[in-house]
Amino acid sequence: MPATTDPVIREIRDGDIPAAIALWHAAGVARPWNDPETDIAFARRGPHGTVLVAETGGRIAATAMAGExxxxxxxxxxxxAPEHQGGGLGRAVMAAAEAWLARRGVWKVQLLVRADNRPATRFYERLGYRDTGAVCLQKVIAPEA
Ligand SMILES: CC(C)(COP(=O)(O)OP(=O)(O)OC[C@H]1O[C@@H](n2cnc3c(N)ncnc32)[C@H](O)[C@@H]1OP(=O)(O)O)[C@@H](O)C(=O)NCCC(=O)NCCS
Structure with a gap:
């Protein structure tokens, strides 16, 4: 397994976007009903959101979108990235996302996990996240930008 110690974790740059989207497809987080370019642009449109990337060996190996x-x-x-999973990058990029939010005064972080993604749930539990028991309801209120 490639070494994943000491990654550089930073905010995404324009030139990183194709690699980040390719990573989302490879890791299985891209969804046909979400346009990744739109999602990245929306997260970066103001001070309340960002996309963080973890770079190792000059390549983007992990991402996390954070917002308040x-x-x-x-x-x-x-x-x-599949070839880096299990090497601590998920923990590192989550720590960076939590730090980004904490710097903006956020004191509770939450996230959504598909019910059938048990490995991800176990990962988040390992990081201290707990099931709130809440049901997520969603409604489309505007056409996509
Ligand atoms: C889930 C994911 C982000 C985890 O990243 P990772 O780099 O593989 O995880 P790490 O190596 O940083 O693991 C951090 C801790 O979680 C634990 N962990 C990770 N995956 C686990 C699993 N499936 N079951 C139990 N524990 C797990 C590790 O053992 C580690 O524990 P430790 O640091 O106390 O030893 C990564 O596997 C991934 O991209 N999966 C596919 C995409 C996905 O499902 N994303 C989540 C969408 S909600």
């Missing part, structure tokens, strides 16, 4: 909504912090698109 005026009440809670949220994390999306947590993904580690």
């Amino acid at each position: 909504d005026g009440h809670r912090g949220w994390v999306y698109y947590v993904a580690v």
Whole structure:
């Protein structure tokens, strides 16, 4: 397994976007109903959101989208390139996302995990996340930008 110690974790740059999207497809977090370019642009449109990337050996090996909504912090698109999974990059990119949110005054972070993604649930539990028992309801209120 490649060494994944000491990654550089930073905010995404324009030139990183194709690699980040390729990583999302490889890691299985891209969804046909979400346009990844739109999602990245929306996260970066203001000071309340970002996409973080972890770079190792000059390549993007992990990502996390973080944002605050005026009440809670949220994390999306947590993904580690398959060849780097199990090497600590998921923990590292989540720590960076939590630190990014904490710097903006956020004190609770939450995230959504598909019910059938048990490995991801176990990963988040290992990081201290707990099931709130809440049901997520969603409604489309505007056409996509
Ligand atoms: C889930 C994912 C982000 C985890 O990243 P990772 O780099 O593989 O995880 P790490 O190596 O940083 O693991 C961190 C800790 O979680 C534990 N962990 C990771 N995956 C686990 C699993 N499937 N079951 C139990 N524990 C797990 C590790 O043992 C490690 O524990 P430790 O640091 O106390 O020893 C990564 O596997 C991934 O990208 N999966 C596919 C995409 C995905 O499902 N993303 C989440 C969408 S909600």
